[in-house]
Amino acid sequence: MESASVPSNEQASTTGSNANSSSVRAKCDPAWDHETEELKDGKSSYRCIHCGKTYKGGGINRMKRHLAGIKGDMAACMGVPYDVRFQMVENLKEISKSKEQTKKDQEASNYSPLEDSPEFEDVQEITPRGRGLGRGNRSGPSGFLPKSNLGKRKVGDIGNYFAPRTTPGAQPSIKSVLAGKEKKWRVDMAVARWMYDACIPINVVNSSYYQPMFNAVASYGPGYRGPNYHALRVPLLREAKREVQLIVDSHRSYWADTGCTIMADGWTDTRHRTLINFLVYCPKGIIFIRSVDASDLVKDAINLSNLFDEIVSWVGPANIVHLVTDNAANYVAAGRILCGKYRNISWSPCAAHCLNLIFKEIGKMDHVAKLAKRASKITVFIYNHVALQAWLRTRKNWTEIVRPGPTRFATTFIALGSLKEHKHDLQALVTSKFYVESRYAKDKKAKAVVKIILDNQFWNDCHVIVHIMSPLIRLLRIVDSDEKPAMGYVYEGMYRVIEGIKKIFKDKKRLWEPYVNIIKDRWDNQFYRDIHAAAYWLNPAFQYDSSTLNKRLETQSAVTDVIESKVSTGRLKLVEELRLFREREQTFGTQLAQESAKTSQPDEWWKLFGSCAPTLQKFAIRILSQTAASSGYMENEIIEDDDDINLESFGDEDDAPPGFRDKNHPIHVEDEEDEDEDDDNAASGGAFGSHDDIDFNFLHNK
Incomplete structure (x- = not known):
């Protein structure tokens, strides 16, 4: 009994102590300066000193709302001064914010990773009907129902049916509109400071995971703390x-x-x-x-x-x-x-590497090398003077001149094409009042550059070389594409390159032979393999094109050689089904199969129309689904390198490519109208111009 009375006394003592401390803290509230407390029969009542109204119970918070003019608990005070009312309103706002922050901190500290797992994502709480939670309140200090399968139901995630707000062109949410530009600026600066401090490359914003990261943080809400060093190093890395x-x-x-x-x-x-x-x-x-x-x-x-x-x-x-x-x-x-x-x-x-070596050998030809040096002299001059660049950038539709890379030989010819496109801008620069009156016009090297820019023969030579090399550049873009398989186009592509060059020179052997010999030597002695010819023969775009197949009879033997050397079982079945494909029988002969032969990807075409020849179907799909290159030589199609401005020395500007000054030269142009006309002809013809129905460029279109 004695032991039982001791805790009771201690408890009373503790309660009294807490009450006293609470009373002391409460007396510090600014609202006590505007009311008086009266005791009647052991009960407290409070009277406002401004309006004289008396109320019982509710504590100082009720009095504060009375002074702030907030209706609900009791009538608003009509005699309180404005500055006192403003003080009470601000005090109530601070208390409200403090409570919200405390609640968020508690939620963050009680966070469990399991609650973010998929099985909890789509669970919706069902509030029990009735006057209240009743005994459910006793399940825990927070008053929430215990988590169980009872009182819950699965619902679909509505976000799956709508594009995220961050999708380009999506309508912004009302919340983001009301947030204002200043708030977004602060968030952007927080991200920027972190990236700058950690020396993170800015091109990380192009990552497909960049925006989803912020979407996930925004969906979590305030209080999110990023993963720490250990989490990134061990569990998250393991999950990735x-x-x-x-x-x-x-x-x-x-x-x-x-x-x-x-x-x-x-x-x-x-x-x-x-x-x-x-x-x-x-x-x-x-x-x-x-x-x-x-x-x-x-x-x-x-x-x-x-x-x-x-x-x-x-x-x-x-x-x-x-x-x-x-x-x-x-x-x-x-x-x-x-x-x-x-x-x-x-x-x-590697097809891209072989083509790159062809570009290298053609680039070593005397007239091509001298032309490239003269062109690079213009590029170096422009990009070594900021004022000239600034003037050119004021020109309508101006784009930067492409500069060649040191090891990617195709870029030499791409750079020539880029320079040719800027012919009128460059000529306008060197004849402008700005340039003539500038100090650059008096420089000896600048005068040599001006002479090149105003030399029509230089531009004619650029025109010829660009058109000669454009078929090879197209083929390089095809074989170097990772978007779609290119194996079915290598063989035909090489032949169309040769035919295109001959067509550019109007079949004058003296002019096209040096270029074609380089290409044929690489193709015959280094590049060609039976798998290229087999892929050509199995490509329906060429198999069902009578204008090309009859010229490539050697590809039939290449197919049989591949079957004999690479296939161990079912050879006779393959040979029988080859006849069905060649003769357009059964599913190969349907109208849809014929119409889509030139528009569908070869491997996809076989999946759709090769069911009548299952053995050949599998064989064709496995060959036509392959790539022809091992690495990218033309990433982003145009390559620029800021460190490659200072190129090697330049040749005599008066040296002309042999044969280019011949009056009978097929693409020797005397005026601008003829040159533009040739541009249009090349765009519609060129290397693949004789086969307009086959669009090679679709291989690398996104």
């Missing part, structure tokens, strides 16, 4: 790796159906290490496998083939149709060893 593994596994099932290409992209870094990036290509996308330091392996074909063998084993030999590497001798030997071990794999050199 798991997601990537799921993507790779989904591609792996695709490899079994369409086959895939192993891409070995070799390059040398600034430390002179030979690195090889291994990637797997299929129509669904490219998967990066690994990057290997092959400095001690690359010179030995056997060691290199062993490295390739490891990659083949990881991907699965049965899934691989094609191996693409550099065309150096060690890679060729390694590819031959690997194909000898795995009969179903075909090796070929």
Whole structure:
């Protein structure tokens, strides 16, 4: 009994102490200065000193609302001074904000990762009917019902049916409109400061995950704290790796159906290490496998083939149709060893690299090299003087002049084309009052540049070279595209390049022969493989085009050679089904199949119309679904390098390309109207002009 009375006394003592401290704290409230407290029969009553009204209960908060003029608890005070009323209103606002912040902090501290998992995302609380929660309030201190399957129902996420507010062109939310520009500016500055402080490249904003990151933070609401160092380093990284593994596994099932290409992209870094990036290509996308330091392996074909063998084993030999590497001798030997071990794999050199070497050899021709040097003299002069750039940028529809890269030889010819497009702007510059009266006009080197810019023969020569090389540039863009498979277009593309060059020179052998010989030498001795010809023959766009197929009879034997060397079972069935395809029988002969032969992707066409020849269908899809290049030589189609302004020395500006001053030259132009007319002819003709019904550019259109 004694022990029981002790806690009771302690409890009373504690309660009294708390009450006293509470009373002391309450007396500090500014509202006490405007009321008096009276005790009657042990009960407190309060009287306003401004209006004399008396009320019982409710405490100081009720009195504060009375002084602030807020109706509801009691009538507003009519005699309170304005400054006192304003003080009470502001005090109530601060208390309200403090309570909201406390609530948010409690929610943030009680956050559980499980509540963000998919099984909790679409759960909606059902409020029980009745006068109140009753005993449910006793389930926890917060008064919420315990989480269980009772009282909940699944609902669809309405966000799945509408585009996010951050989608370009989407209507902004009312909340974002009311937030104002200043608030958005503060948020933008917070992001910018973090990026600048952490030295994060600004091009990260182009990441597909950039805006979704902010969407997720905004949907969480206030109180979100970013992941810490450990979370990013361990659990989140582990989860991201798991997601990537799921993507790779989904591609792996695709490899079994369409086959895939192993891409070995070799390059040398600034430390002179030979690195090889291994990637797997299929129509669904490219998967990066690994990057290997092959400095001690690359010179030995056997060691290199062993490295390739490891990659083949990881991907699965049965899934691989094609191996693409550099065309150096060690890679060729390694590819031959690997194909000898795995009969179903075909090796070929990188198409983009072979075309790049063609550009390099043509660029070494004397008249082309001298023309490029004269053109680069103009570019260097313009980009070494800020005032000249500023004047040119005031011209209507001005775009920057493309400058050639040091190792990407196609950009030399792209730069010539870009310079040619700016002919009128450059001539307007050097004849303008601004330039004539400037100090640049008196410079000796500047006078030489002006002489080149005003030389019509220089522009005519640029016109010729650009038109000669445009077929090769088109083909390079086709084979270098990662968007759609290009294997079915390599063979025909090379022949159309040659035919296009001959057409530009009106079949005058003396003029086209130097260029065609370079192309043929690379194609015959280095580039061509049977898989290119087989892909051409299986491409319905060319198989059902009588104007081209009869000229490529050698491709039929290439198909049978590939079947004999790469197929181990079902050969006779394949040969029988080849006849169905060639003769346009059964599903191959339908009107829809014929009409879509030139508009559909070859591999997709076979999936739709090859059901009557299932063995050939699988064979054709696996060949036509492959890429022809191992790396990108024309990323973004036009390559600019700010560090490549200072090019090598320039030749004599009076030197003219041999044959270009011939009066009978097929594209020798004397006035601007003729040149513009040739531009239009080249746009509609050129390398692929004889086959307007085949649009090669659709391969790299997004």
